[in-house]
Amino acid sequence: MNTVTVDDAVVLALARPDIVALAPYEHALYAPTLERLHANELPWPPLSEDSGSALHRYPEPQPAALVAALAAQYGVSTEQLLIGRGSDEGIDLLTRAFCRAGVDAVITCPPTFGMYAVAARIQGAEVISVPLVERYALDDAGVIAALSRSVKLVWLCSPNNPTGNSLDAAAVRRVLEAARGRALVVIDEAYIEFSKCSSWIKSLPEYPHLVILRTLSKAQGLAGARIGTVIASPTVIRLLRKIIPPYAIARPTSFAAEQALQEHHRAIANERIERICAERERLRNALIRSPWVKRVYPSDANFLLLSTTNARRVLERLQAVSLLARDFSGKPGLDEAVRLTVGTPEQNNRVIEALECSP
Ligand SMILES: Cc1ncc(COP(=O)(O)O)c(C=O)c1O
Secondary structure (H helix, E strand, O other), X not given: OOOOOHHXXXXXXXXXXXHHHOOOOOOOOOOOOOOOOOOOOXXXXXXXXXXXXXOOOOOOOOOHHHHHHHHHHHOOOHHHEEEXXXXXXXXXXXXXXXXXXXXXXXXXXXXXXXXXXXXXXXXOOEEEEOOOOHHHOOOHHHHHHOOOOOEEEEEEEOOOOOOOOOOOHHHHHHHHHHHOOOOEEEEEOOOHHHOOOOOHHHHOOOOOOEEEEEEOOOOXXXXXXXXXXXXXXXXXXXXXXXXXXXXXOOHHHHHHHHHHOOHHHHHXXXXXXXXXXXXXXXXXXXXXXXXXXXXXXXOOOOEEEEEEOOHHHHHHHHHHOOOOOEEOOOEOXXXXXXXXXXXXXXXXXXXXXXXXXXX
C-alpha cells in the first residue's frame, strides 16, 4: 500500500475526484514466461512480420526496459515517470486527470505550443491566456495574478515553441512558489537538449506540484516513434496511469526507443545536437542579412523564429526550392512570423540562397 503524504494529499485534492476514485481497467497480465491464452490474440505472428517483434501479442503496457532506460536518462526513479505516445499524450492525460469540464481552467502563455489550449478545449476546460511580454519573457506576475481557484494547470514551455527562447529561471521559480498547493505547474522541455539551460527535473523534490514533459521526438530524432515522458511525483504518475489506454506503447516503438537510449547511440545523438546548434547560429547570422527578414530571434531550440517583411512571400520563396517552413503570421504576438527548423547544411544553404542573404 502507498502511504499518502501531505504533499500527495495536496496534489490529489487538485485532481478530478472521479479520477482519484476511478478503478482502472485491468489489462491482461504481462508474463512473458507463460503461454498466453488470456488476451484473445491469435497464436501465430503476422505473415509480413520480420524477426521477433511479436505483433500478434499485446505489448507490455509500460515496457519495463524502456521505463528503466528513460529513468536513467532523466535521473529519476521509475515511479516518477509515465511513457506516452509523444508529449502530446502527456498533455492530454494531464488535462483529463485534472480538469473538470465546465468548472476548471488552465493557464497558457501564448505565443506557445498550441496543444495545451486545444487539449483544454476538448476537455471543456477554460483557457486563461497570459501572453508572454517583451522579448517573449514570462509574465510571472500576470500568471500569479491569474491563479484563481479554478486553475488546475499552468503550462510553461522552455525553450518555448515557436519563439525559441528559454524562460527566465527566477520567473519560473516565482510561479512555482505561488502555485504550491493551488495548481500543477507543467514545464514542457521538448527542446531542452538544444539549450544550455538545465532541466527543472532536479527541482522535483522541492515542488510536489511540478510536472516535466520530455520527448524523444526532437533531439533524439524519433518523432515517428511517438515516445514522450511525463515526469512527476509518483502520486501524479499513478493517477495518469489510471487513464492512459492499456497498450499505448507499440513494441517496435519501444524497441526503437530503447536502442536510441543505448550509450553508443546517445553519443551520436549528442554529436548531432552539437551540429544542429552550430548550424542554427550559422543560419541565424546569415538570415539577419536577408532583405526579407526584419529580425531573427535568438533560439535555444532546433528552429528559428523569423520576423519577416512578408510571411507569404518568404514561404513562397522557400517552397520554390522545395522547402517547407511554418507560417505563424497573424497569430497573437507573431506579426508576419515564420518558424524555420534547422536542417542539414545543404538545406540551410538553400534557405540562405532563397532568402537572398548577402554574404
Ligand atoms: C513544445 C512542444 N511540446 C510537445 C510537442 C509534442 O511532441 P511529441 O512529438 O513528443 O508529441 C511539441 C511538438 O512539436 C512541441 O513543440
